[in-house]
Every structure is written in C-alpha cells, then in structure tokens.
Amino acid sequence: MPAHNNSSCDPILTPHLTRLYGTVFVGGLAGVISILFLLVKMNTRSVTTTAVVNLVVVHSVFLLTVPFRLTYLVQRRWLLGLPFCKFVSAMLHIHMYLTFLFYLVILVIRYLVFFKRKDRVEFYRKLHAVAASAGLWLLVAVIVVPLLASQYGSYNVYSDEDCFKFHKELMHPYVRGINYLIVTLFVATAVVLLAFQTFIIVSMMRKLRRSFLSHQEFWAQLKNLFFIGVVLTCFLPYQLFRIYYLYTVANSRTCNNDVAFYNEIFLSVTAISCFDLLLFVLGGSHWFKQKIIDLWNCLLCR
Template sequence: MYIPKEIYRTMPEETTTLPNASQPNDIERYALITIYTVAFIGGTIGTIAMSFLLVKMNTLSVTTAAIVNLVVLHSLLLLTMPFRLYYYISQKWIFGFAFCKAVSAMMHIHMYLTLLFYIITLIIRWLIFFQWKDKVEFYRKLHAVAASAAVWIVAIVIVLPLFIARYGNSGEYGNTTCFTFQQELKKESVKALNYVIIAVVTAITCVFLGLQVFIILKVVKKLPGSVWSHQEFWAQIKSLMFISVIIICFLPYHLFRVYYIQHIEENQSETYNDICLSITAISCLDLLSFVISGSRFFKQKIIMLRDKLTCC
C-alpha cells in the first residue's frame, strides 16, 4: 500500500528490543548505583591512603609487592567504574561495544587477580607463622618488578585481548546496552569452565577459612593475658580480613552463578547476577580497611570497647 511521504514522516519509528537486552528495574538499578558508588568512593580513598603508606616502606617483601599490585589493580577497576555508573544512571551505553567488553572483562580480571594476590599474601603469612620461613623477601627490586610483570602480562596482554576477541560473539547484543553477555553461557565449554572456577574458589575459601581459624585459636592459646594487646594476634586478624573479603565479596557471586547458569533465560536472575557481580567491586574497600585496622587509634578503641563489655 502506498503511503504519502508527508504521512510517513509523521508515523512513529518502530524500535526493536533484543530479548537479551533487558534492563533492571528502578530498585535494582538504584542498588547497583549505590554499590558501585560506595566501592568507587571508598576504593579511591583506600588506594590513595595505602599509596602514601607504601611510599614510606623500604621493605622488599612478597607481601608488600602483593599490596602494591592490589593498589594498581584496584586503580584500574576504579577507572572503569564511572562508565558503569553512567550506564546505570542513564540506562544507555554510548562508548561502543568493544569498550563495553573491556569494562566487563576488567571486573572479572580484577576479581581473580585480587583473589590471586590474597592467596599469595596468606600463604606467605602462614609460612612465616609456622616458621618455615623467617621472612620472605625479594633480594632486588628487579625481582619484585619481574614477578609482578609476569602476572600482569598474563592478565593484560593475553587474557584481556582473548576475552575481548572471543566474548560477546555468541549472541546479538544491542548497541546501547552493555554487560548483558548471558548468551555466552549457553556454550557447554563456557558452562564447564564456570563450574570448575566455582568449585575451585569455593574449595579455596573453605580451606583457607578453616586454616586461619585454626591458627587464630592456636595464637589465642599461646599468648598470655589479653590477646588484644599482642601484635601477633592482630597480624592473624588481618589475615582473617583477607579471607572475609573473599567470603563477603567473591563467594556470593560464585555460589549464585550455579543457579544463574541453569536459569539464563530468566531476566530476574540476570539482574541478581549483576548485583552479585557488583558486590565483588566492594573488595576495593580492603585497602581502606587495612589502613584503618592497622592504625594505633583503631586498636586502642577496640581494646577500650572490649574493656567496657567485660565490665558490663
């Protein structure tokens, strides 16, 4: 049927919405905005504060090198957070599909590299505790740089390009939507990889938590008097904080992932997966918590609180 141009111009344009381009509702969107805002502000403060502390350090320990890498890693993730916040606020992605995949990849790279640096730090602390090593240090700064560079080369030079090149190719994704790559989970190989990662992360968390609780109980039995005044006890509490971050920030995402893989087509499960993923960004607050917990003022307040509770 012929339609005059004048009438055709006044007709509303049809818009197509891809089935996998769902948007979270307002409550869930506000939750995502809040979580990322808290992570961005707290992470930025913690990264800056820890950077000042690291400048004053002259040690070349493996733990210090791991903390330095955490500062760099958190900084990279924090640089991508404004783009996520813009997307969830405006509900429109304007930065291109390739950059969307890069920002999405950074969340996962950050999560697993953070977990790796936590594992390294905890193992070194345990080696020292069990007196298998008095002190684990790099003999030269070049060794620390080389070890760190090896990790970053694998992550940035190999993993990130592969992620960007291969991820997001299994489905049709809208140009104005982002972070909706659930169609990739329909691949059996991707499902298998996810299940393996979930099992490994869960097993590591359980083993590390059990071992750390055992160490803390051993320290409490060994130390005379009040344990709160002993540096060794606080050192183990700091190790427990590493594991707490894993449990609070990383474990929920992996446990929910089991359900999500089996219910990919449900829009609600996709939103919950996004929220669980956003919680992993809260791990950026770890540096701030380390700075605060390591301060003398914080320890004094904890001891005062303990004394008041004891008196009552």
C-alpha cells in the first residue's frame, strides 16, 4: 500500500521544490566548473586546497542525484526502486553534513594560521594530501554508507513508488535521540565558529583601522565569514526547525501536514549551499574587492 494512503504526514509536493532544485542543479554545476579553473592555480599541498577539492567532490556527487529528485517531483512517482530512493534521499543529509565538515576543516586551519601567525598550513608532500582525502572517503564508504544502507528507513514499510517520505522513522525514541544529539552538536559548533570569526574580524579592524581593506589577511578572514554565512543561512534554519519538528512528532499521534511540509522546505534549502563554489570564485575576484572598497569609502565620506 502506498505511503500516502496511510499517513497524514506526507509533505505536499509543490512547484516551489521543483524550481529550487532546478536552480540548485544549474548554479551548483556552474560553481563546480568555475572552481576547477581556480584550483589549477592553487597550492596542491595546502590543507585548505585539499578541503576545497573534497568539497567539490561532495557537491558533484550530490548534484548527480538532483535530476532524480526533479524527475520524481514532476512525475510524482518513483520508478527506480526503494533502495535507490533511500540513497538519493540520504544524499541530501550526507551532503549537508559533509559540506559542514569541510567548512569546519577550512575554518579551523585558517584560525590556526591567524593565531599562530603562520603563512599557511601544508602537507609535507602532495601524496599526503591525496592519502588524507582517500582516507576520509574510505571512512565514509566503510562506515557511513553501510550504516545508512542498513538503518535508513528500516523501521517501517514504505512504498516503492513513494520516495523521500521517511518521516515515520522519527516515531522511534532512538532515532529522535540521535537527531537531537546531531542538532545540538551542529548548532553549538556553528555558534562557536561565529564567535571566533567575529572576534578575529573585530580585532583586525581595531588594529588596522581604516586601512584594513588593503590587507590581504583581512580578505582571507572575510572569506571565512562567507563560509559561516552559508552555514547560518542554509543549514542552521533546518537544524533549528528540526527541534520543533522532532518535538511535534514525539507529542502527536497524528502528524501535522504543515509541519512536515515546512520541514521538507527547510531541508531543500540546505541544497542551496551548492552555490558556495560559484560565490567563492566571484568573491575572490578583483572586481568584487574593488566594489567593497568603493562602498566602504562611500560610507566613510558620509
């Protein structure tokens, strides 16, 4: 029996999701292509560069699953089997958390560079960078993928033709507990990163005063703020709403359709993070920097 016949919790499919994922696919693909030209000029032994390369891989793998989501949103029927549905559904979550992980690596490395007054943090050899990346993906392949394959959507029976509707898993206290723990760690880490970045930028502005825009180090810290901005705008709203959503599921026998719909919307917004590569390339351009300098000078003249 199809899932939509026995559950009042199914999110309503709307053209909004179709347009959003379509835009994410085009913008994300443009970002991946544009960053490849920039990576050719970057130091391959840099830990930051290695993290960016892995970020490109994460976005690319996720973008490969987006057309299947779009096909389902248009046809409103899944024809590729439940196991592949679970994989495509889980990829949205994997993409969010791996993207956040690589953001965390980039930011921590840059904080170490700032506080220890180093020029950069590098691997001793290029092979070490490759080995570190291979080790991480091996860890994902050996632990994360089998765990998701065996546990994701395993507590209930679902229809082969209805996809991305595994909310009934949250009825189980064990699953809710894990979700609460993940949300807590995610929000706490985001707050700490924001606090560190705010302290660094404010201290630099006080030290350099009006000439801070002419220092390369300040622009590097401004890029850090860009990563945190993506976390705050794309990831954090979903995590915060997740708390309310989990509470609603735990305290209601009949799920609120509006709550399930908004949860799906917030979850889809996390995919907009695929634009980070495109914005990262545009933000590093001389034209963008000059516009910021002109704007700041204009504000000072008033």
